[in-house]
Amino acid sequence: MQSITYTESRLAEMMHSAGVRPTLQRIAIMSCVYHSTKHPSADDIYTELSPEYPSLSLTTVYNSLRALTAAGLLRTVDIDSGNMHYDMALQTPHSHFMCRGCGRIFDMEMPSDVCGGATPGFVIDCVDVYYKGICPQCANIQNN
Numbered sequence: 001m002q003s004i005t006y007t008e009s010r011l012a013e014m015m016h017s018a019g020v021r022p023t024l025q026r027i028a029i030m031s032c033v034y035h036s037t038k039h040p041s042a043d044d045i046y047t048e049l050s051p052e053y054p055s056l057s058l059t060t061v062y063n064s065l066r067a068l069t070a071a072g073l074l075r076t077v078d079i080d081s082g083n084m085h086y087d088m089a090l091q092t093p094h095s096h097f098m099c100r101g102c103g104r105i106f107d108m109e110m111p112s113d114v115c116g117g118a119t120p121g122f123v124i125d126c127v128d129v130y131y132k133g134i135c136p137q138c139a140n141i142q143n144n
């Protein structure tokens, strides 16, 4: 759902106001998530950034993602068991679909009454909806 370009200074500003120290590597990591529609994992980000940042370690990527998530700048997408993916935090609530064929994660609209079945007395402050199945592209390949 990303369409805006976030400059490095904009990202640094967002980190500042969220209380995260904006290091160059953190800015690059956050930029990776904010400018991707793929919901990258730590491994994806590491693979993408390591040519440009040879001193970057996978541990730094993991730690930065954790700090940025705790600061409310990123959200986790826990659709791929054991392999956490990341998304921008502040955007319209949406659900995610993971294709069993190609493994890609797509944004989907959130069902309108997703909290409708909640038991009275429980206060919901976080809703995640995950779908799994076959994307149109993979369905086409199967049918041919």
Ligand SMILES: [Zn+2]
Pocket: 099, 100, 101, 102, 103, 104, 134, 135, 136, 137, 138, 139
């Ligand atoms: Zn697919």
Ligand SMILES: [Zn+2]
Pocket: 001, 039, 087, 094, 095, 096, 106, 107
């Ligand atoms: Zn998303």
